[in-house]
Amino acid sequence: MDISTQDTKTPPPSPQPSAAEQKRAAHGATRPGDRIFLGLSRGSGILLLALMAAIAVFLTYRASLAISKDDANFLTAFEWNTGVVPPRFGIAVLAFGTIVSSIVAMVIAVxxxxxxxxxLTHYAPRKLSGPIAYVIDLLAAVPSIVYGLWGALILVPNMTGLFGWLDTYFGWTGIFSWEGGAPRSMLTVGxxxxxxILPIITNVSRxxxxxxxxxxxxxxxxxxxxxxxxxxxxxxPFGRSGVxxxxxxxxxxxxxETMAVATVLSPDFLIHGSLLNPGGGTFAQNIASKFGEATEFGRDALIASGLVLFVITLLVNGAARAIIARRKEYSGANA
Amino acid sequence: MSTVIDKRPSTLRGARLPKWSPYAIAAGSAAVAIGVGTAADLASRVQWGLIAGLLFIISTYVIAARVEGRRQAKDRIATCLVWVAFLLAVVPLVSLIWVTVERGVKVLDVYFLTHSMGVVADTEVGGGIYAAIIGSLEQVGLATLIGAPIGVLTAIYLVEYGRGNLSRAITFFVDVMTGIPSIVAGLFILSLMLMWDMQPFGFAGSLALAILMMPVIVRSTEEMLKLVPNELREASLALGVPKWRTILKVVLPTSIGGITTGIMLAVARIAGETAPVLLLVFGNPFINNNPFEGAQASLPLYIYQQYANSAGSGAAYDRAWAASLTLIAFVMILNLVARGIARWKAPKTGR
Incomplete structure (x- = not known):
């Protein structure tokens, strides 16, 4: 991030210091105060990197303790029994549920x-678009537990009508068949x-x-x-990579997302073909709801599932950031 | 409408529908939908609305295509869809705020704010969120004390010193860190606690919250430091002021408003985090003022526990809504104040 060249406010005639001088100014801190300050700020940067590494290392270590004692296949088992001897648990249902609920959310939200x-950028009356954007900003700040409470107590009862309608007209697809349980299912979660996630996608796209x-x-x-x-x-076309x-x-x-799923979904450890029948689970929801009665070994098993979630989100976010960074480069001269 | 086609005005612009046409089409399709609805005896009003909406879109397209041409018709459809999407999104968001306020004010009073749950059973009326507020303030405060300095110093390193691979790596991982699910940060601290066989306590939650907070602060502070005009730095350095004093006395004061805003927005974000607190702080119906020992309460966790442990009791739901309202109010006030500071203290860049 070389700001001296990026800063548009820099007047063109100001002489650029030579590369060697710049390097000295940046790193060759001569005074004790400079050395201390550089050390402090670089130290906290390195601390952040160390923290990321520590998260990966510690999660992996605790996870390995649990997985090594797992009697079932950690990746494919359809159960989560950490209290029995020998313990049997696997993430297949959680991975499926996490991916399905996220896909439903993306299909609706994007x-x-x-x-x-x-x-906001092209249609709204100019006077309206400012305040609306502001309100959307504020909505991004509403805590997830409040969304969860609202979802469980307001959204779930109001989903019955939609579920009946979907079952009547689209039940034949299998995805939308409904056996009439409470609508605490993957579709509601999605x-x-x-x-x-609507506010964050809207903000960045805008x-x-x-x-x-x-x-x-x-x-x-x-x-x-x-x-x-x-x-x-x-x-x-211009905004595609940004979107x-x-x-x-x-x-x-x-x-x-943890709490919103934990409050809305009524989980079980099966993979359901229909989005409307309650059941399934997600990584984060499973951790939150199983944590209370988990033994130390049970917690390690939950940490193992959290590690998988960590890796998945790391990949998704890394990819998103890489796309943004690439876009920055080629649109550097934003006219 | 056919008369409009016949008497096409001979200007460069093609024929246009009159300005009132969308309203007329809307009224027409609503009338037809009501007619069909009553005739076919459809019970659900949602179906009436769907029929009306579908009719509106189809007739708009057909009429506009006849009069103005296909391209204009597509334009009108796109406009309709964009408006529909907007209205569709507004409904749940308005409902969320409305319900929280409506149900929250029922039990939200001074008693509720100044008393704790204590021995009040989850299904009984009474109790309050005093312990939860204390816990939340202490945990979030400690998290800010840890997270804010590290975040600001990292941003200073990236903007003022950062060159080469180290700063590139930090930038990338800060970005990635922003996306860490809060429960993973909780699990990380939990794995440390399992190592040393510790029981839940407030400060553990603070550590997890600090992890979630740092990348947000780094990002916002970085943006603010980049806004400081380079002339200021150059002028200070030209007078022989050491770099660290330039940063402390020139760069930071210029951008302090924006940095404060960023920190407050980060505080607002972590104040509502439930998952790490659930794992690390555990919740406590009694007042515990010491964040370094023993389980503590916390506002978001209180909402979850009132919801989850209450077995559908009205009293507990009321408390959950009132606590939600308190939390939302806290977060919104922080947001508004932060934005106010940002506007008031915005660095004057150029003229």
Missing amino acids: PIAVAIALF ILLAIM EVFRQVPQMHEEAALALGATRWEVIRMSVL ISASMLGLGRALG
């Missing part, structure tokens, strides 16, 4: 979030997660859409394009 971002060069849009308008054609031809990374950030949130 189109709506992109549409809201477009609404809808709640979608509501929760920032990206705002950076679309004015020239591109005006050129399209001058050629007689309608507003929708402007969006399709200049805004969406992808925004979605992946949202996905990262959805994968790791």
